[in-house]
Amino acid sequence: MLxxxxxxNGIQSGAxxxxxxxxxxxxxxxxxxxxxAHGATFTIAAYIFYYLYSMAQFHxxxxxxxxxxxxxxFGVVLDRWIYAPIQRHEGSFxxxxxxxxxxxxxxxxxxxxIFGRGFVSVATPLSESVELMPGLFVAPLSGLAIICxxxxxxxxxxxxxxxxxxxxxxxxxxxxxxxxxYGLNPRHLSTMVFAIGSVLVVPAAILTGAGSGxxxxxxxxxxxxxxxxxxxxxxxxxxxxALAGMLLGITExxxxxxxxxxxxxxxxxxxxxxxxxxRPSGFFGRAIAN
Amino acid sequence: xxxxxxxxxxxxxxxxxxxxxTAVLAADITIGAAFPLSGPNASYGDIFGSGANLARDHINxxxxxxxxxxxxxxxxxxxxxxxxxxxxxxxxxxxxxxxxSAFTGVSKAISTAAARTKTVAVNGGGVGPDLASLGAYFWNxxxxxxxxxxxILPYLIKEKNLKKFVLIYVDDPLGEGIRKELETxxxxxxxxxxxxxxxxxxxxxxxxxxxxxxAANPDVIYIASYGSQQSQMIKQFRDNGIKQQxxxxxxxSIPETNALPQAKGAVYTTQNIDWKSADPVTKRxxxxxxxxxxxxxSAYIANYYNAVRLFGLLASELKKKGEAITGENLxxxxxETKSFDLVGGKVTFAENGTVISPMQVNEIDGAGGKVVSVTxx
Numbered sequence: 191m192l193x194x195x196x197x198x199n200g201i202q203s204g205a206x207x208x209x210x211x212x213x214x215x216x217x218x219x220x221x222x223x224x225x226x227a228h229g230a231t232f233t234i235a236a237y238i239f240y241y242l243y244s245m246a247q248f249h250x251x252x253x254x255x256x257x258x259x260x261x262x263x264f265g266v267v268l269d270r271w272i273y274a275p276i277q278r279h280e281g282s283f284x285x286x287x288x289x290x291x292x293x294x295x296x297x298x299x300x301x302x303x304i305f306g307r308g309f310v311s312v313a314t315p316l317s318e319s320v321e322l323m324p325g326l327f328v329a330p331l332s333g334l335a336i337i338c339x340x341x342x343x344x345x346x347x348x349x350x351x352x353x354x355x356x357x358x359x360x361x362x363x364x365x366x367x368x369x370x371x372y373g374l375n376p377r378h379l380s381t382m383v384f385a386i387g388s389v390l391v392v393p394a395a396i397l398t399g400a401g402s403g404x405x406x407x408x409x410x411x412x413x414x415x416x417x418x419x420x421x422x423x424x425x426x427x428x429x430x431x432a433l434a435g436m437l438l439g440i441t442e443x444x445x446x447x448x449x450x451x452x453x454x455x456x457x458x459x460x461x462x463x464x465x466x467x468x469r470p471s472g473f474f475g476r477a478i479a480n
Numbered sequence: 481x482x483x484x485x486x487x488x489x490x491x492x493x494x495x496x497x498x499x500x501x502t503a504v505l506a507a508d509i510t511i512g513a514a515f516p517l518s519g520p521n522a523s524y525g526d527i528f529g530s531g532a533n534l535a536r537d538h539i540n541x542x543x544x545x546x547x548x549x550x551x552x553x554x555x556x557x558x559x560x561x562x563x564x565x566x567x568x569x570x571x572x573x574x575x576x577x578x579x580x581s582a583f584t585g586v587s588k589a590i591s592t593a594a595a596r597t598k599t600v601a602v603n604g605g606g607v608g609p610d611l612a613s614l615g616a617y618f619w620n621x622x623x624x625x626x627x628x629x630x631x632i633l634p635y636l637i638k639e640k641n642l643k644k645f646v647l648i649y650v651d652d653p654l655g656e657g658i659r660k661e662l663e664t665x666x667x668x669x670x671x672x673x674x675x676x677x678x679x680x681x682x683x684x685x686x687x688x689x690x691x692x693x694x695a696a697n698p699d700v701i702y703i704a705s706y707g708s709q710q711s712q713m714i715k716q717f718r719d720n721g722i723k724q725q726x727x728x729x730x731x732x733s734i735p736e737t738n739a740l741p742q743a744k745g746a747v748y749t750t751q752n753i754d755w756k757s758a759d760p761v762t763k764r765x766x767x768x769x770x771x772x773x774x775x776x777x778s779a780y781i782a783n784y785y786n787a788v789r790l791f792g793l794l795a796s797e798l799k800k801k802g803e804a805i806t807g808e809n810l811x812x813x814x815x816e817t818k819s820f821d822l823v824g825g826k827v828t829f830a831e832n833g834t835v836i837s838p839m840q841v842n843e844i845d846g847a848g849g850k851v852v853s854v855t856x857x
Binding site: 192195196199200202203298299302306307308309310311313317318319321325327329401402403405406407408410411442443446450451452454455 | 518519520522523525526648651677678679680682683684685686687688689690691692694695707708711712715716719720721734735736737740741
């Protein structure tokens with residue numbers, strides 16, 4: 191029963207990791223911006239929901255809406271007013287990365303100042319597990335996490351493959367100059383990518399707030415998983431990032447059968463190193479030759 | 481030329497202002513505090529600082545030292561490497577003779593710098609047993625894990641008849657210290673350590689560990705962690721169907737853990753302090769803390785109040801003798817004075833620089849907590 195329990199736990203963690211990683215991978219794949227502040231978007235969305243739903247007692251729909259708007263505004267503001275000016279002046283990958291890292295730290299401290307630096311959680315009966323059969327406990331949140339992951343992932347696939355703007359976004363990752371020749375504005379597309387990438391993190395942020403609880407420093411873990419899943423999945427591949435997120439979640443939990451819990455995070459990096467050594471392009475990444 | 485004529489007097493006045501400010505600072509007596517002020521354990525820094533600041537205010541109000549006492553805070557993030565950076569800044573740049581320290585890993589990391597530079601480091605928050613053997617310049621104003629574990633075992637095993645334990649401990653010197661203590665003390669007390677699971681300090685997902693704990697079917701889950709992580713563990717364990725008794729040490733005394741609905745019924749140890757005591761030091765501390773924060777203080781707050789008050793008492797004695805306030809002189813004076821009037825009553829230091837105190841077992845009841853057992857009185 192322990193194996194089944196850990197598999198279910200792994201699927202739940204993996205679904206959340208997948209949602210986080212897909213957003214990061216979309217932004218990085220399309221814009222080549224190492225958006226380290228993706229973790230900060232997660233924290234902002236989670237704390238907005240926590241404040242409105244748990245503290246201000248708003249209806250959950252309003253709290254979700256506000257959380258989504260907050261995440262979009264944060265992502266778009268960063269793209270327009272932080273990353274774009276840096277890229278206009280010198281365009282260094284590392285300057286943008288350092289700016290993003292700095293913003294992540296600023297957000298962590300601001301959240302700490304506003305909401306306190308301790309642990310908070312969104313109180314909901316959905317996080318309480320039900321014993322389905324002897325020794326097998328499953329919380330309704332697990333099902334919600336999986337449903338959210340499937341819905342958002344397929345909606346994203348449809349958007350990227352079936353809409354003009356989605357196709358333009360994919361083109362942006364291939365050749366921004368060519369996108370401009372076709373009369374499209376790469377800057378507008380980049381803003382759209384940031385908005386969608388930020389929305390993808392919202393369900394994971396809300397479900398994490400309800401399931402595991404929050405603290406202002408939670409973004410570090412989020413970024414760790416996003417980074418690992420993006421590389422394992424293949425840089426720029428949404429499908430790869432989603433699968434890698436699931437793989438990391440399941441591996442992390444399955445490791446508990448044979449190893450002590452102190453190894454569960456290390457297992458994530460073992461998977462990462464194995465991919466770097468044996469399949470550097472990841473699940474669905476393309477080999478690049480210069 | 482006119483702008484130069486306007487600028488020069490401003491620069492002169494500015495420079496004069498800076499030199500006056502420097503002169504004021506030079507007359508102050510500064511001690512250091514290496515606390516977590518950011519990261520997942522930052523809430524401890526706020527708690528520790530509230531006790532230290534209250535003692536500083538009392539010392540300055542009483543004009544105990546003649547000069548103003550200042551505390552220079554440095555952020556360790558509860559990480560040993562950041563602790564060493566903070567300590568170097570405090571002893572080499574600020575040249576403080578006395579540093580408040582917290583967390584077992586950080587305290588161990590800074591203890592070598594304390595010994596090398598003959599700077600007194602005082603811990604009021606870390607409880608790893610190793611902290612008792614870090615040299616003459618490292619003092620503890622908090623009972624260590626050995627005392628905490630020994631205090632809770634009779635309550636759980638004899639009074640509540642709970643014998644089978646699972647330990648979840650953070651993979652650092654504190655967690656290791658508690659594991660060793662439980663492995664030694666549990667069999668002697670009539671209990672059994674069924675399983676001990678170590679977790680990294682950064683871990684945040686505990687649903688999988690909850691499955692392992694359920695499989696072990698213990699009577700008690702002893703959590704040896706701190707900060708946000710311990711609250712996450714409690715919430716996720718309860719959400720994942722663990723109904724058994726949860727127990728821990730003084731790290732559970734922080735408000736965020738006490739306020740957690742899932743923590744109701746959990747028990748933890750702290751040193752025994754009677755907040756209603758008529759002793760003037762304790763009464764002033766409790767009254768002023770309550771009027772400032774509108775709640776009762778915790779043992780951590782008293783510890784850091786005591787650590788700063790201890791400095792005030794020692795430095796005051798040195799000033800009376802006309803001696804410099806250095807780490808060496810503070811240590812000599814501590815050995816001479818023997819006992820000190822601190823919050824909780826008279827305190828005496830053992831030779832290894834550690835205080836001995838009665839202990840109490842507290843239960844989180846969702847209404848400020850209650851004392852369920854007192855030992856060592």
